[in-house]
Amino acid sequence: MSAMISINNVSKWYGDFQVLTDCTTGVKKGEVVVVCGPSGSGKSTLIKCVNALEPFQKGEIIVDGIAVGDPKTDLPKLRSRVGMVFQHFELFPHLSITENLAIAQVKVLGRSQDEAREKGLKLLDRVGLKAHAHKFPGQLSGGQQQRVAIARALAMDPIAMLFDEPTSALDPEMINEVLDVMTELAQEGMTMMCVTHEMGFARRVAHRVIFMDKGAIVEDCDKDAFFGDINARSERARQFLSKILQH
Amino acid sequence: MALDFSQIIPALPGLADGMLLTLKLLVMAVLGGVVLGTLLALARLSDNVLLSRLAKWYVNYFRSIPLLLVISWFYLVVPMVLSWITGDLTPVGAFTSCLVAFVMFEAAYFSEIVRAGIQSISRGQINAAYALGMSYGQAMRLVILPQAFRKMMPLLLQQSIILFQDTSLVYAVGLMDFLNTARSKGDVVGLPHEFLLFAGAVYFVISFGASQWVKRLQKRFAV
Numbered sequence A: 001m002s003a004m005i006s007i008n009n010v011s012k013w014y015g016d017f018q019v020l021t022d023c024t025t026g027v028k029k030g031e032v033v034v035v036c037g038p039s040g041s042g043k044s045t046l047i048k049c050v051n052a053l054e055p056f057q058k059g060e061i062i063v064d065g066i067a068v069g070d071p072k073t074d075l076p077k078l079r080s081r082v083g084m085v086f087q088h089f090e091l092f093p094h095l096s097i098t099e100n101l102a103i104a105q106v107k108v109l110g111r112s113q114d115e116a117r118e119k120g121l122k123l124l125d126r127v128g129l130k131a132h133a134h135k136f137p138g139q140l141s142g143g144q145q146q147r148v149a150i151a152r153a154l155a156m157d158p159i160a161m162l163f164d165e166p167t168s169a170l171d172p173e174m175i176n177e178v179l180d181v182m183t184e185l186a187q188e189g190m191t192m193m194c195v196t197h198e199m200g201f202a203r204r205v206a207h208r209v210i211f212m213d214k215g216a217i218v219e220d221c222d223k224d225a226f227f228g229d230i231n232a233r234s235e236r237a238r239q240f241l242s243k244i245l246q247h
Numbered sequence B: 001m002a003l004d005f006s007q008i009i010p011a012l013p014g015l016a017d018g019m020l021l022t023l024k025l026l027v028m029a030v031l032g033g034v035v036l037g038t039l040l041a042l043a044r045l046s047d048n049v050l051l052s053r054l055a056k057w058y059v060n061y062f063r064s065i066p067l068l069l070v071i072s073w074f075y076l077v078v079p080m081v082l083s084w085i086t087g088d089l090t091p092v093g094a095f096t097s098c099l100v101a102f103v104m105f106e107a108a109y110f111s112e113i114v115r116a117g118i119q120s121i122s123r124g125q126i127n128a129a130y131a132l133g134m135s136y137g138q139a140m141r142l143v144i145l146p147q148a149f150r151k152m153m154p155l156l157l158q159q160s161i162i163l164f165q166d167t168s169l170v171y172a173v174g175l176m177d178f179l180n181t182a183r184s185k186g187d188v189v190g191l192p193h194e195f196l197l198f199a200g201a202v203y204f205v206i207s208f209g210a211s212q213w214v215k216r217l218q219k220r221f222a223v
Helices: A043-050 A075-080 A097-107 A113-126 A142-154 A172-187 A199-205 A223-228 A235-244 B008-045 B049-062 B067-086 B094-119 B123-131 B136-173 B178-188 B192-222
Strands: A003-014 A017-028 A032-036 A058-063 A082-085 A160-164 A192-195 A208-213 A216-222
Touching: A003 A043, A017 A043, A017 A058, A017 A216, A032 A043, A032 A199, A043 A058, A043 A160, A043 A192, A075 A082, A075 B123, A082 A142, A082 B123, A097 A113, A097 A142, A097 B136, A113 A142, A142 A160, A142 A172, A172 A192, A172 A199, A199 A223, A208 A223, A208 A235, A216 A223, A216 A235, B008 B049, B008 B094, B008 B136, B008 B178, B008 B192, B049 B094, B067 B094, B067 B136, B094 B136, B123 B136, B136 B178, B136 B192, B178 B192
Parallel strands: A032 A192, A032 A208, A082 A160, A160 A192
Antiparallel strands: A003 A017, A003 A058, A208 A216
């Protein structure tokens, strides 16, 4: 397996405050990597660096052979090939579900309206929301909106998907419907980098787990090792896991 | 003194022409002002320090001088500038000068409304647009501005109602808008009080009616 995303010695500062410190990791093609850690540990910032929504000052990130930090890189083109799902869904509220799914296909990829609509409906069907195609985002529940957001990202035929806390803004009973879609996606071989606290999902689906604390990667290991031998983990990771695994 | 409103009826066609000019000026000034105002707002919000500062100066400058001065000044300057640009010495009319003055003056006010509208849209929306591969222009045009304009609509309309009243300042350069027509017709028939009262009533009905309509609209949008 070759590296789809490789992150080498990435550091980032907000003014004097360092938010990322020498982060080095990667995601291979077809691999599912879960990034966890306490809030403020820099995990969302790191994943946003991967598609350049956040700039970084040191190190390099290579996505499918293209250097993200290079000023010559065509960022819109790179981003159009990497799907991203946000904590607050970020569907476009002034557009219908169908239009949400079609707009970037038409305006960015240059597909025809009909082609984009058809592709959108197919993906909507896949996430179980075909009946809601004509509605507007505000008419859907959080879980439904997030499933539409996943379909919207998939409509671009991405080479990898980034998930930034996709379930943390959801009511508990809606979390599973989103995790189910993500699990299915993982089983189909999608390359995924997921910032999430859902350790059940990590256990079932992830290949690797990264644990971050204070802007640094503390643990980066195989899923079985991460959950298997808890005594071999760092003190900080053990504390975090003991809190999060109780429920 | 008894008021005699009977002379207003034969003057109505002329007054209607005046109102037509007022409305024409208003619509064109609002459209031009919103377009220029939106460009100013985007410049003001841009990362380019020079662009942002220029837009800021522009807005502060036009918000610090009286509209009447802008109208009078542009009446003198616009024909000169236009003849330099086109090389054509045929003078432009007062209407064009006034339109340019209103567009440039109102753009300063509209730009502040548009800027607030853009800033009211969450950062996550532009990130989502970028993440789908949109350029800055696409993200603004397709995602941010449509939402911002929806939110700003009541404010833009209120500002347009103020502009409707302010168009009467064109009397300074002799343009025959509604107020100026009413004034001159009243003078001609020797009934200035009646004609001005009538003009005031028309301005009031239109402005107040529009304002009430905007308030209703605002309530509906607020839901």
